Amino acid sequence: MDFKDNRPDPDELLASLKLEEEKSKRGKLKIFFGMCAGVGKTYTMLQTAHAEKLKGCDIIIGYVETHNRKETADLADGFELIPRKTYQYKSTTVSEMDLDAIIARKPRIVLVDELAHTNAPGSRHAKRYQDVLEILDNGINVYTTVNVQHLESRSDTVAQITGIIVRETLPDEIFENADEIEVIDLTPDELMQRLSDGKVYTPERSKEAIESFFRKGNITALREMALRIVADRVDKQLHEYMQLKRIKGPWKSGLHLLVAVSHTQQSAKLLRWAKNLSYTMGADLQAIYVETSYRPDLKESEQLNKNITLSRQLGIKFRFVTNSDMVKAIVDFAQKENITHIIIGKPRVRNLLTLLRLGNFVNRLIRYSGNIDVYILGSDLQSKDKFREKVSLPSFTSNIRQYFTASLIIIVTAIICFSIKEFIGYQVVSFALLFVVSTLAFFFGTGPILLSASLSALIWDFFFIPPPYTLHVDRPEDMLMLIMFFIIALLSGVLTSRIKRQEMKIRIREERTNALYQLTRELSTANGIDEVISIAKNDIRKYFNLNCRILLKNEDNKLDYPTQKDTTFTISKNDMSVAIWTFQHSVKAGKHTDTLPSAKYTFYPLKGNQMNLGVIAIQHEIIFTQGEEQFWEAFISQISGKFEREYLRGMAKQAFILNESDKLYKTLFNSISHELRIPVATIMGASDSLLTTQHTDEIRNELSYEIFKASKRLNRLIENLLNMSRLESGRITPRFDWCDIHDLINKVTESLQDELKLFSLHIVIPDDMPFVKIDFGLMEQVLYNLIYNATQYASTSTNLRIKAFYDNGIMTLQVMDRGPGFPAKEISLIFNKFYRVEGSKAGGTGLGLSIAKGFTEAHKGTITVENRQNGGAKFTIKIPTEIPQEELKGITTNK
Amino acid sequence: MNLPETILVIDDEVQIRRLLEITLSSNGFKISEAGTGREGLVSAATHHPALIILDLGLPDIDGIETLKKIREWYQKPIIILSVKNSEDDIINALDNGANDYLTKPFKTGELLARIRVALRQNQGSEVDPILTFGTLTIDLANHIARKNEEILKLTSTEFSLLALLAKNSGRVLTHQSILKEIWGFGYIGQTQILRVFVAQLRKKIEDDPAKPKLLITESGIGYRFHE
Structure with a gap:
């Protein structure tokens, strides 16, 4: 039992859902499609618009070309018209559709004629269909017109049929993704009738048009093409519908085509053909270009760019792969992407070498592609062209200086050899020259190498091979050697320069990888x-x-x-x-x-x-x-x-x-x-x-005291909360003023006298303790919290020490108790907001210490805690502060 | 002084007003109340109270503004009642003519003491040339201070400071007002000088200079001489 039977292919379903979703947000595109001019596309579009308008739809004209046809013009009269935008471009005044005005007006439907139109330079977009896409993006529906000859993938065929090259083309993708297509069909005879009636062109132009373009054969072919396209589309829609509604059908699922593209004009044709094939097969299509060590010249680069643009227009995903082995690159890619069919063009044979290489290419592709089908498309370029193209030898790009230097080195070598030829013999000279030529190949381009190879062969022949000072060669073995010398010099030169080029390519790639790596590294830090x-x-x-x-x-x-x-x-x-x-x-x-x-x-x-x-x-x-x-x-x-x-x-x-x-x-x-x-x-x-x-007076007093105590506790909590919120909001700016530490400690111990009564308090302040610059109020609060804490946790009648001293710019305050101290693992947490030591007695919010910390830090100071050796905790506050200058000390001692 | 003296309470909190009414009337004062600064101004003009208790956080007019407006014509004592953590506001109020201050929450006993000091000082009665604070006596006319009958060795600045504080005993004096009074305008801001002299003075007049009972620090505001 195969339960998969009724399930649609999830990938395709997802794709169709995504498409649906994208479409629903955007405006809808309706295309009035015809086989050629004059069938009445604009007229039908206007009629349809009229019907919509009667239903109360907000519909306006963005751009309509009436071609001075009276009926059309009459129809267009009833609509609101967005005026065309005219502007100055260089010396001419151009007028184009006002895109921004349409978007600003935001009608429900806008009519835009001639979708394939090319905008005048200076417009926002090069093509009108780009304008339309933007309108659609803004949620406005568009009615538009297209002729079959404007479809990118058909333009070749149209050119073949009519002999007219169409320049205004429309990417197939736009057409395929249109929400609705209405065909305006006329029989060829009717169209001819309309033409001769002057309904399409003025009588003079009609005659001319009938002779050049509107021949019955042409029209029939174009008509067939238009109807075929629409029929295909209906087929595809049916297919999508079946897919969506899970209707079991004879569709093939998961066909993936890959077309291998080069930098030739032939590839453009290949792309169009592949597009048609994918359309009829219902398969998706990708294109691949393999960058090898071959360096395309300027014309070829241009063609490659054109091919890439074309594939984008045809809605083909273009992939760019770098690999010295073209076959491996294609097959690897195909396997990775689950490609089912590879499409290549028949290789062009330019010379013996490429014949060997490219013949090998096809064979190898077929061999390695395994279960992937390979389509090889014939080339129909005239064979004359092929041989007119230059021989695929590396280009002569080296400059004059290189030629000069290479010749000079050869001549110098020759002179040296000439002076010692008595000792080494003329055969050895050939090796010396050969060595120099091969070495030069590392530094110079192919041109100078060819020159030095020929030059050294001539020099050797003329000056060294007996009889000297003639080009004549006596012995046949010398003749053989001369020929071999020339071939070896040539080959080594050419090969070296090719290696060099490959190396350069690799170096560029390495540089790029390195640059990306550098960038990533820098960005990461x-x-x-x-x-x-x-x-x-x-x-x-x-x-x-x-x-x-x-x-x-x-x-x-x-x-x-x-x-x-x-x-x-x-x-x-x-x-x-x-x-x-x-x-x-x-x-x-x-x-x-x-x-x-x-x-x-x-x-x-x-x-x-x-x-x-x-x-x-x-x-x-x-x-x-x-x-x-x-x-x-x-x-x-x-x-x-x-x-x-x-x-x-x-x-x-x-x-x-x-x-x-x-x-x-x-x-x-x-x-x-x-x-x-x-x-x-x-x-x-x-x-x-x-x-x-x-109550008795005694009890009344007791109760009143309880109330007083509770209010004090409440007040302390509120103080802490307020201080906390001050800290949290970052609004603590200490008001630094001179402060006598005696005064500070006294103030705090006084306000805590009830609590401190139960302890034996020791205050240690050295006699020479200077005044320090702190915020009295804040430090009072800090000290209050520390001492209050100690009184809450230490057992009564134990020692409580408060110590203050000043050393080298730092004031230190210490509060030491003989309480239980802090558990080692929690000691680092006690300054955290709301943190309370586990199992500590009821009462307290865990705010006191964090406030002490906050206020100390507002003084740019630190607060630390440690457990004392014989039990108890020791809090140490260190605050950097200035002390009064000498002259003030003078006042102090001056009695 | 048989007639009960009127005290005007300007505070927007009903509960505070109610508390003050109970406390003050049970201590022989007559009370008039105002809930806003505007009401307070009107009430001060109509009732001519002997003393005003003013809250700085009023709903309509800023407390300081109210204080300034009243001070334009009103000569009698004004005591500021304010929430804590607003030392700047308190100093500002004292500099703008308030006689004393108290922070909420306050002890009623303390408030009554402040009121008595303020009323007494306002009576304008001749200051007794000899002031006595426990074992300390200050002879203002002869520039002599005695502690336990022994004459204290004071510099003239120390004596001026002691005299100023003692004459205003029970009332807070801000750092800057003391500096201005004793050293002159040029010394405003030089609080370290004041601290030095206060510390020296305490060594001479206090029983235990580490626990002063006479010359008391008002955190962040100034000093008060014990009544």
Whole structure:
């Protein structure tokens, strides 16, 4: 029994749920889809809008192109119209849809014609579909129109059919994710009729259009394509529906395609084809590029970038892998990602060497891919092109100086050899030269090596091989040696330079890894947001040679205009709006991107795992290469991670404080409520007794004394609580004034005279005790608490010593009792708030000692406790203080 | 002094007012009450009390402000009743014309003593040129102080300090007011000088200088000579 039968694939279900959820928050996109211009998309869109409007829906026109068609224009009349935004770009005035006005107006539905339109330069986004995405993000529904030829994946085919290259293309992803698609279909004959009636273009243009584009064959092909796309989509929707509703169906689950892409134009085609295949197969698709030791030239890099952009537009996830072995990289990746099908293009054969290499590539891929299917797509580029491309020899990038130096070294070697050729013989000379050429290869590029190889062969031939001073070679073995010499010199040169290049690549990678490591290490020790910012700035300057500016969100989750001035990096109001856009959408924007490319800087979002933290702005003139961009993203993701940790730590700290205060509250209630109730009960009981019962004078006095004692206890508790709250709020600022320690101790012992009566009190103060600068009131409280404590825990009639002395800038106060002392394991805790030694007698809140500690620390002093040798506790307070200067001592002695 | 003297109590706490009423009337005073600073001002003007007890924490007007307003025309004693831990407020009040202070919670006996001292000093009766405090006698006219009939060797500053405190016996004097009186304005803030002289004086006049009974420290405020 297979219980899995009716269960939908959890991965797919999750994906579809996620999609649902994302869609529900966003506005809905409805596309009116047609095979070509003139089928009446705009007209139908307006008609549908009218019907909605009649139902009372808030629907407006954001942008509609009527092409001067009267019927369409009439229909459009009935709607509120957001005026187009016109602005100056360079010398021309351009007008585009006013995106911000639409978002600000926030209608229920907005009509936006021609989704594939390319915006004029200077607009926020390069493409209109990006505008539409932003509108959707704001929860506004959009009606729009698209022609089949504008779909990215179909543009090739359309170009093949009609011979017209379509420039305004729309990423397939947008189309696929549309919530609703309505096909506007006309038979080719009807369309031709409409054209010739002049309903689509003006009569003159109609004629031209019919001849060039609207041929019946073309139209039929386009129509088929449009209907096929929609049919596929319906199929897919059905599939999704079945998946969602757990209807058993014939769908294949878990097909994963991987397309291997190179830096050739052929790969673009490969991507489109793979997209179509994945669409019909219902499989997901990823693309992979393997960076090997081969260094693409500028044109190839550009093509690679185009391929990457294309794959993003097609909604294909693009992966970038570095490995010298292309086959291994692809297979490893495929196995890791559970790929079921690998798609590659047929390798281009450029010369014998690549034929061997690439033929091997296909064979090896097939061999190692195991149970993964491999599709090899044919190449249809004209074969002429292939051979016109340059031979895959390393490029001549070395400069003139290198050529010159290499030749010079060869000539010098030759001269030396020439002077000693009598001793070594001309054959040995060839080895000397060979050695020099191979050595040069370590330092110079391929060009100079080729030059020195040829030069040394010529020199050897001309000056050394008999007969000398001719190029003629007598002996056949010399001829053989000359040829071998030339080949060896050439090969060793080329191979060395290739090794060098590989080495350089590895070194770059190592440097990057190292840079990331350094960054991580520095960040791990950084403390606080400011330090992280300065580390980030320094490292970005160090490793990218770029100035940057980091803008972090504030507490309200918004991006603030930076208050600090940074003269090297000023951020204008305009830049700020780009920064905010980047922050809100967490997509890079600004210079060198599709969004707001006219900005001065490029803005990258700082994305953490759970939240956006801000943006980083950089000013760079050169576009990052793919590798650099990846490095950069890894770099800023480290930085964002650290920011997030710092941010979360701040939040955790706050939570901790809250939690602590909660705990404090509970302890407070437990301990205080008891301490409050007892004296209150005494007061109530005693006073009630006085009120209701006729007592003798003696008993009345006794009861009154009990009331007095309870009030004193209550007062002491309140004093302590108030002092504690003063300490907690951090509002303790000692009022330092000169103080006579005699006076202080006397004051405290006097107020505790009732308690102290039962003890034998010893006060030890040296005669030369100077005045000290302390807060009399606070220290009185400290001493009071210590002595009161001693009287509570020590047994009566024992000794109680109070000692004060001054030594070297420190005043010391000691209170010593002969009580039980403190248990060793708790002694470190007794200054904690509300801490009471286990099993200590009832009464007391555990506040006294912590207040003593707090007040002592407010004096920048310390308080310690230790158990005395023969029993009892000894509290020691040390406070740094100044004492009166000499001149005052003069007054003292002057009698 | 057969007529009972009126004491005005300005305090917003009914319970405190009630307690004071009971205590004071049973000690032969007549009481009028005010719950706010404004009421207090009106009441002071209409009843012309012999003494005012003023709480510093009033709901409407700040206690110090009330004190200043009353002092504009009122010559008789004002005693401040205030919560503890507000030494600055107390000093401020004393500097602004209050005669004495008491912190809540207070002992009624102490309050009565303060009231008597304040009323007596306000009578304006000629100060007896010879003051006696237990075994200590101070002859103000001849600048002589005796302890157990023996003449004390006092410097002139020591005697001035002793005389000032003794003339105001029972009443608190702030550090700064003593400094101003004996040493002059230039010495305000030099409390260490005052401490030195107080310590010296105690050695000469007290039975046990470590446990002074005559020259008493008022924590953080000043000194009071025992009545």
